[in-house]
Amino acid sequence: MIRRLLPLFVLLLLLSIPGWAAAADQSVHLMIGGQAVQPDVPPMIEKGRTLVPVRVIAEGLGASVDWDQPTRTAVIVRGQQKLQLTVGSTKAVLNGKQVQLDTPPVMKNQRMLLPLRFVGESLGVTVGWEESTRTVISNETPQTELNGQKAPDTLKFYQLDDTYYVSAQAVADQFGLKDHVWNRPERGRTIDGKLTLPLAQVEAELGGTFAWDQKKNQVKIERLSYLKDVAADGESVHIETTLPVGAEALVLNGPHRIVLDLPHTVLDEDLLPQSYGYQSSVDKKEDVTSESNAKAKDEKKSESDEPGDEDATDDEAADEEAASVKAQNALIADLRFSQYQSAPNTVRIVIELNQKSKYNLTFTKDGIEVKLIPQPLKTGFLIVVDAGHGGKDPGALGISGNHEKDYTLAVANKTVELLKQYPEFQVVPTRSTDVFLELSERVAIANDMDADLFLSIHANSFSNPNSGGTESFYYNANSKVFAQVVHKHLQGATQFMDRGVKASGFYVIKNTKMPAVLTETGFLTNPNENSKLTSPEFQEKIAQALVAAIREYYQSYQ
Amino acid sequence: MNYRRRLIGLGLFALLLVAAGCGQQNAAPAPAPEPAPQTEAPAEQPSGSSLTKQTISVFYSDNDLLALQEEKQEIAFADDQEKYQKAVALLEAPKEKEKHFPLWVDFKYHSLSFEQGKLTIDADSHNVYNLGSSGEVMALDALKKTLFQFPEVKSIVILEDGKAAESLMGHVDIVEPLTRDEATP
Numbered sequence: 001m002i003r004r005l006l007p008l009f010v011l012l013l014l015l016s017i018p019g020w021a022a023a024a025d026q027s028v029h030l031m032i033g034g035q036a037v038q039p040d041v042p043p044m045i046e047k048g049r050t051l052v053p054v055r056v057i058a059e060g061l062g063a064s065v066d067w068d069q070p071t072r073t074a075v076i077v078r079g080q081q082k083l084q085l086t087v088g089s090t091k092a093v094l095n096g097k098q099v100q101l102d103t104p105p106v107m108k109n110q111r112m113l114l115p116l117r118f119v120g121e122s123l124g125v126t127v128g129w130e131e132s133t134r135t136v137i138s139n140e141t142p143q144t145e146l147n148g149q150k151a152p153d154t155l156k157f158y159q160l161d162d163t164y165y166v167s168a169q170a171v172a173d174q175f176g177l178k179d180h181v182w183n184r185p186e187r188g189r190t191i192d193g194k195l196t197l198p199l200a201q202v203e204a205e206l207g208g209t210f211a212w213d214q215k216k217n218q219v220k221i222e223r224l225s226y227l228k229d230v231a232a233d234g235e236s237v238h239i240e241t242t243l244p245v246g247a248e249a250l251v252l253n254g255p256h257r258i259v260l261d262l263p264h265t266v267l268d269e270d271l272l273p274q275s276y277g278y279q280s281s282v283d284k285k286e287d288v289t290s291e292s293n294a295k296a297k298d299e300k301k302s303e304s305d306e307p308g309d310e311d312a313t314d315d316e317a318a319d320e321e322a323a324s325v326k327a328q329n330a331l332i333a334d335l336r337f338s339q340y341q342s343a344p345n346t347v348r349i350v351i352e353l354n355q356k357s358k359y360n361l362t363f364t365k366d367g368i369e370v371k372l373i374p375q376p377l378k379t380g381f382l383i384v385v386d387a388g389h390g391g392k393d394p395g396a397l398g399i400s401g402n403h404e405k406d407y408t409l410a411v412a413n414k415t416v417e418l419l420k421q422y423p424e425f426q427v428v429p430t431r432s433t434d435v436f437l438e439l440s441e442r443v444a445i446a447n448d449m450d451a452d453l454f455l456s457i458h459a460n461s462f463s464n465p466n467s468g469g470t471e472s473f474y475y476n477a478n479s480k481v482f483a484q485v486v487h488k489h490l491q492g493a494t495q496f497m498d499r500g501v502k503a504s505g506f507y508v509i510k511n512t513k514m515p516a517v518l519t520e521t522g523f524l525t526n527p528n529e530n531s532k533l534t535s536p537e538f539q540e541k542i543a544q545a546l547v548a549a550i551r552e553y554y555q556s557y558q
Numbered sequence: 559m560n561y562r563r564r565l566i567g568l569g570l571f572a573l574l575l576v577a578a579g580c581g582q583q584n585a586a587p588a589p590a591p592e593p594a595p596q597t598e599a600p601a602e603q604p605s606g607s608s609l610t611k612q613t614i615s616v617f618y619s620d621n622d623l624l625a626l627q628e629e630k631q632e633i634a635f636a637d638d639q640e641k642y643q644k645a646v647a648l649l650e651a652p653k654e655k656e657k658h659f660p661l662w663v664d665f666k667y668h669s670l671s672f673e674q675g676k677l678t679i680d681a682d683s684h685n686v687y688n689l690g691s692s693g694e695v696m697a698l699d700a701l702k703k704t705l706f707q708f709p710e711v712k713s714i715v716i717l718e719d720g721k722a723a724e725s726l727m728g729h730v731d732i733v734e735p736l737t738r739d740e741a742t743p
Contacts, residue, residue, distance in 0.1 A: 471692065518729070
């Protein structure tokens with residue numbers, strides 16, 4: 001027992017020697033171009049910025065430094081870049097233009113200390129901070145190539161000893177691999193708070209080639225995925241690729257479509273003849289003309305270097321349309337794919353649906369699985385009944401300690417049951433139990449299903465117990481008549497004071513597209529009204545009145 | 559044995575305490591610390607005479623939740639921050655208690671801050687407002703009319719526990735800042 005504890009003892013003793021711990025904690029290390037550098041004046045950290053001696057900048061970054069004593073100004077030149085810094089000043093001059101520093105250069109032990117990150121980045125040098133080892137890492141920013149094009153600046157490259165590291169998630173993002181889980185994160189370093197991995201490790205985990213040419217200081221990433229197959233299977237679509245890719249889906253209407261763009265992906269040769277728009281490079285009925293994707297993509301599309309001529313006749317186009325016969329009963333009406341862009345290579349897959357569907361995407365090592373979740377079909381005149389409040393939101397408090405959310409739910413449930421007796425109606429409640437829904441969720445239920453009417457049930461409250469009455473609200477012009485009809489029936493049933501039909505921009509009636517009404521049956525704070533509102537018989541009467549209003553509106557105004 | 563073990567345990571514990579203490583003393587400054595936000599130095603407690611006095615309009619409901627009623631009240635404040643706080647506090651306290659009904663009762667908030675025309679009120683999510691849809695609209699109108707009488711206030715942002723909230727009372731959305739030009743619905 002004691003023997004086992006002894007080493008721990010010694011370790012604890014060591015840790016408790018203050019000087020030792022302090023030295024380990026405070027010093028800042030410097031690694032420039034993969035080499036550990038120990039300047040005679042150690043780097044210091046000031047307001048979160050690392051300051052290093054001029055000589056370190058000069059030698060480490062391969063810059064020439066001229067020092068002008070009278071003005072206390074250093075002029076640093078590296079290649080085409082010229083940077084002028086003055087001791088104690090936060091104003092610097094970069095290539096003739098004034099720029100702002102957040103930490104000024106300082107003098108210490110007769111040496112000028114410069115902010116490393118600022119100077120480095122001004123001179124085209126990458127600078128990073130590794131917290132765990134308290135090391136400033138700095139190396140020349142390499143030239144980059146990602147599948148033949150310059151890689152975006154979000155990719156940061158660092159040299160530590162002989163190993164070249166890259167910011168890992170930034171690379172994965174290029175291939176649509178959001179929140180990628182790396183197999184061997186322990187092989188990486190955390191620089192500027194982000195995981196960076198050796199190029200070889202990224203290559204091993206993502207596939208493709210990640211090469212660093214030290215002489216040319218060039219990083220070349222070749223990683224093209226090939227689309228091997230796209231197949232529909234009931235309510236799923238399997239997308240097979242040679243390397244993992246991610247994609248963001250885009251949902252379009254008229255007809256319902258789910259569009260996936262696969263980055264850095266090309267069509268496999270075998271798939272080319274089946275691809276949409278093959279033999280006619282200008283795709284006349286290309287999908288994305290609407291809102292979300294009108295961006296710059298359309299321009300690029302025409303650059304697509306598809307084989308084939310521009311002069312496809314209308315006949316040919318018509319033939320093609322006939323070829324993609326739509327299965328009437330299946331969920332998936334059509335499945336198309338095309339080489340949508342060539343620089344960078346992007347494959348577009350379009351899933352055309354007979355029925356509006358939500359979807360889940362699963363990214364696997366072999367591609368993407370699309371699981372479709374068809375939304376309920378509209379079968380009749382669709383009424384969404386919304387019981388106000390619920391769950392954590394009790395709504396107003398009645399004078400007998402009763403909650404508005406219970407009143408609204410009781411009336412809503414009764415209304416739903418009554419409406420279901422009419423075959424011409426389809427009824428959807430926003431909630432049928434005591435749960436909380438955001439206002440936006442209530443609206444989404446109605447809008448997503450293209451409901452024909454929206455009815456929100458509430459009860460009122462005020463600090464004056466004498467206040468009472470029934471009132472109904474609408475907001476959009478298409479709702480006014482419905483509000484009048486509802487109010488007539490509702491106030492007729494309550495016989496409370498008539499507070500009238502009013503326009504007011506409550507969220508659920510403002511953002512629903514169909515005729516929508518919010519009713520305040522009566523006041524839970526009025527003793528007379530509250531005793532009625534809490535009675536099941538009275539609630540049934542209210543529900544009947546609301547149903548009568550909906551029936552009248554349906555028969556007279558639809 | 560038992561006794562020795564306990565002693566060793568005690569010794570270890572003491573050492574741990576020493577080590578922990580040292581660690582704290584020597585804790586390195588974070589390499590990239592954000593400079594502590596410069597909070598405006600609170601104006602030193604002024605004597606009663608140096609307070610600014612102003613007569614302001616404060617808005618309440620009539621006795622039947624139908625229309626806003628204006629009441630003139632006097633406030634005394636040392637700085638703008640206090641001016642807004644007092645105005646908000648008065649929303650709960652009409653002088654004419656028979657005719658005017660407050661639309662804000664027991665309204666608690668974590669903070670009230672003003673920056674570049676934007677007044678941010680971080681409300682406590684535990685507030686119980688006990689108003690229906692019409693009351694919520696009137697309460698927000700009363701708040702707007704009371705605070706927008708100060709010309710420097712251009713917009714009001716209401717948060718709940720520091721986060722954006724969809725609605726205070728379940729009818730009106732407050733995701734967008736309340737602004738002057740917004741027509742009263």
